[in-house]
Amino acid sequence: MAAPMVQALAAVGLALCGLLLWRWRGRVRPVGPGLVCVAVLGDLGRSPRMQYHALSLARHGRRVALLGFLHTKPHNDTLCNERIHIVPISELKVLQVGPKILQYIIKVIAQVLQLLYALMKIDHPSYILLQNPPGLPSIAVAWIVCLVRRSKLIIDWHNYGYTIMSLTHGTSHPIVNIAKWYEKIFGRLSDHNFCVTNAMKEDLQMNYNIKAITLYDKPAAFFKETPLELQHKLFMKLAKDYDSFKARTESAHPDVEKSAFTELDVRNGSLAHVKERPALLISSTSWTEDEDFSILLKALEDYEQYINDGVRIPSIICVITGKGPLKEHYNRLIDAMHFKHIQICTPWLEAEDYPLLLGSADLGVCLHKSSSGLDLPMKVVDMFGCCLPVCAIYFECLHELVKHDENGLIFRDSNELAEQLKMLFSEFPSIDGKLQLFRRNLQESKQLRWDESWDQTVLPLLSSN
Template sequence: MGEIARSPRMQYHAVSLANQASYNVDLVGFSGGECWPEITSNPKIQQHYIQPVQVPTSIANIYVLEKLYKVFFQIFYLFWTLMTIPRPDFILVQTPPAIPILHIAILVSWFRWCKLVIDWHNYGFTILQVSGKANWIVSLYYFYESFFGRFANYHFCVSNTMKEDIRNKWNINAIVLYDRPPEIFKPASLVSQHKLFLKQKFGKTPNPLLNAGSSVTAFTKKEHREIEIRKDRPVLIVSSTSWTADEDFEILFSAMRIIDNYIKGKFQIRLVITGKGDMRAHYEAIIQNLNLTHIKIYTAYLSYEDYITLLGSADIGICLHYSSSGVDLPMKIVDMYGCHLPTLAYSYKA
């Protein structure tokens, strides 16, 4: 139960089921952002958006009441949607978040005589733990996931470590389904790079026009219809994030301070952090006060096509995801691998 456009794994599932298995697929979730062209142009895939819940201001700052209010109306909207779309053979649920989707999906699978499949990509209760939520809230979420999760007919998960953990923890037998980058993730052509840098702030240069028919960015230049990489281009570093508590960007910013002092004008760096989430404004305020000389940091939320081009144009990828459970794997690394992008990431047991 999230924004469809921000769930690449579910979009992968939808495209694979439609193209490889010839299933008709109904994608259910919240609106926001643009889904992949493979989703929007596919006649076998239909999108159904859940109406967002507007919380009254009188309870907006009371955590428990706000969540209960949202859950109640999300349950109603979700149940109504799942009961009115064409009867499915399978309901595939990605979790977390588990609340309120799991028990609703179970009821609908019973009423409509279909199979329920859960795709586990982490545990919701561990995300609440690292977010500092009260112990009773974490315990309630743990019970909900462990109890209702057992009612599914089939289970996927993202790593062998998680497969063993969920079997030992909750006696759930899951099949490991590793993420793989789609073929569209690949090194970007010079034409694609030049177009991206011309329109995005992180690619701009003070004097973008050389003369008629020519143009220049911080990374590329076009003269006489020929595009080439600038010899004085900055190093391009990219990091993708959902701006959540399990990614600590203070570490990256501290490293940028050290590097900024070390390079002393030998070269320039442009760091682009893509994505949107609750903590974006918090970190943007920190970025404003870094006072770096040779490094520029940009935040952006890009279209799917521009995001792929950015990864295919970069020199280094950085993933600061540290699993709240220690058993899930971040999909953003898979995308970087598809673009042949050298990647720095945390090492943990998954």
């Protein structure tokens, strides 16, 4: 019974697509330098790379239609740029009845119509720059629109959608196999392709016959070390809502303003770190299945025991930022651990506060494993932009970003992470320890920023077309 229904729904969807295309047939104009549609079938606020694309295009005089969901507020630089027009789309909620595969097919057909309408409604774009994943159904829809409106399609490959789906459904599930076939076939229809690693570039060429240009994620200019004055303001702001940032002891003088990490004498403006302050550890996550935060919790548990055994190492305030489906699950685990020397805080930060916090931290931890083994964690890119050393869990192409024992450390399990934390904080906050060595290496590395990388990689392609 399901097959005839699916066929009928597909036929209706295609018929409506045809009607919409006929409706807009008269609006087709030749390709020329003008508007670029930067599109993602996801949350714009949590798609920093696509925001960076939009800002770079605007910086070079292009008008930009930035299309996606608006669950999370984008960065102010994006919102305030007069050349960037945000085109919000709504995330569709499908009625939870019938077989799941049927629900999924109905959702895809609805998204086809929604995207088609949104992409045909905007002014004629010279290019549609599309993020993948998610690519189902956005790649096919974008290609159809480009065909009708004589625009060019650029796909920015962040990962493979089918590998992310396989985390939930398993590698042999029909939907996963369909998604893999879909990406392979429709990905070849693009005019140009970018990807995030050389490993993905080689895989696209070998297995998909797609030629791509590697455009590494690079930190935006606002990811940098945070001056102590701004650190203090941030800590005092966060202390209003989160106990972890409040001072451990009351100030002896009413004119001294204290946080857990800093103290300001308002009489003379003297500002310094608190003596014997805790170490500030930060990790960023989308709280999904591809990041196992039990690894971090187990490592912190071992670290706590190390202190209980009498070893003189600092206490830790661990800040885990982000939101996602598993956040409440891990918050319950955290509440049950009853740490004495470790505090864990899971705030949701404003876009402008996140780089300030990274630039104030002592160490970052990354638990991103990559469903394909071919993408790199942008959170580490941002941390490196702030000259923040990182401990990152191993996966196949991580060496393209994290250089073990140079700008951070790579671990494989909770025991190895625990030993790294003990070692890195054993001389804290001495400027002679390995943690500070990693920071100096990052400071001296003269990292390429997003604008420079984009101008070298993307701008020539657009200029030649």
